[in-house]
Amino acid sequence: MKFLNAFIEDCRYYDLNKVELKNILKYVNVRNKTVLDVGAGIGRLAFPLSKYAKEVIALDNGKRFMPYFKKHKKTNVKFVNKSMEEYVKKTLKKFDIVLLAWPTFDFKMINSVKSSMNKDSKLIFITCDNNSDYETIPNKLRVLEKAVFNKDVQNKGKILKKLPKMFRVMVNRKLKTNYKYPDKKTAFRIIKNGLKLWFNIKLDKSNKVNLIALINKHKKGNKIIFEEKLYFYVLELK
Numbered sequence: 302m303k304f305l306n307a308f309i310e311d312c313r314y315y316d317l318n319k320v321e322l323k324n325i326l327k328y329v330n331v332r333n334k335t336v337l338d339v340g341a342g343i344g345r346l347a348f349p350l351s352k353y354a355k356e357v358i359a360l361d362n363g364k365r366f367m368p369y370f371k372k373h374k375k376t377n378v379k380f381v382n383k384s385m386e387e388y389v390k391k392t393l394k395k396f397d398i399v400l401l402a403w404p405t406f407d408f409k410m411i412n413s414v415k416s417s418m419n420k421d422s423k424l425i426f427i428t429c430d431n432n433s434d435y436e437t438i439p440n441k442l443r444v445l446e447k448a449v450f451n452k453d454v455q456n457k458g459k460i461l462k463k464l465p466k467m468f469r470v471m472v473n474r475k476l477k478t479n480y481k482y483p484d485k486k487t488a489f490r491i492i493k494n495g496l497k498l499w500f501n502i503k504l505d506k507s508n509k510v511n512l513i514a515l516i517n518k519h520k521k522g523n524k525i526i527f528e529e530k531l532y533f534y535v536l537e538l539k
């Protein structure tokens with residue numbers, strides 16, 4: 302399956318209760334504000350936030366997202382195909398709100414984020430807890446050794462620890478949400494593709510049998526549910 306389709310499908314069944322969006326709107330005043338969504342992907346949060354914000358820059362260094370933004374045009378959402386590091390070199394613009402949702406963990410990138418903030422800017426930082434149901438799938442399928450973790454995953458713990466030193470913490474909450482699939486077949490297809498997408502893991506025949514067994518354990522009513530625990534921060538410059 303193509304990267305973009307796999308990405309779109311993965312987002313389709315995640316956080317259907319909009320826990321992330323509701324918490325952003327609860328803790329940060331988005332109305333008429335300028336928003337920089339760093340590593341926006343397909344604009345999973347950029348588009349809903351644009352209903353309230355003045356403008357949203359959806360920044361992503363992946364050019365494979367370009368066709369998605371061309372198809373889903375909105376006047377106050379602009380896709381910029383640059384890395385955060387490149388972007389801050391080219392623009393001195395400061396944003397009211399900077400969003401880092403499920404970011405890659407790179408100190409250079411976080412430092413670039415600071416350059417796009419002023420003293421009143423809010424940085425919203427959302428990431429998953431590595432002990433969540435979804436994140437522990439590779440371990441449970443015993444394919445962890447196949448996983449290709451880039452340095453950002455290893456940096457995650459370090460960055461979470463350093464956040465209070467780097468920024469003033471305004472809000473620090475643990476949130477609960479989930480991936481909710483309509484049936485086993487859909488769960489199997491999307492998790493299999495997701496493992497390739499997020500961890501570069503290709504399942505063999507026996508791994509697939511184990512995935513079916515794991516999915517069966519997550520059956521709740523007629524849905525398949527994998528819980529996600531999230532770190533949710535609102536930060537300001539110190």
Ligand SMILES: C[S@@+](CC[C@H](N)C(=O)[O-])C[C@H]1O[C@@H](n2cnc3c(N)ncnc32)[C@H](O)[C@@H]1O
Nearest residue numbers: 340341342345361362363384385402403405410
């Ligand atoms: C896990 S995805 C999160 C997408 C989106 N924020 C969401 O929550 O649905 C991380 C995204 O960050 C992008 N990315 C990684 N490093 C980046 C950088 N230095 N500058 C801009 N985008 C980056 C990747 O291309 C990817 O689309």
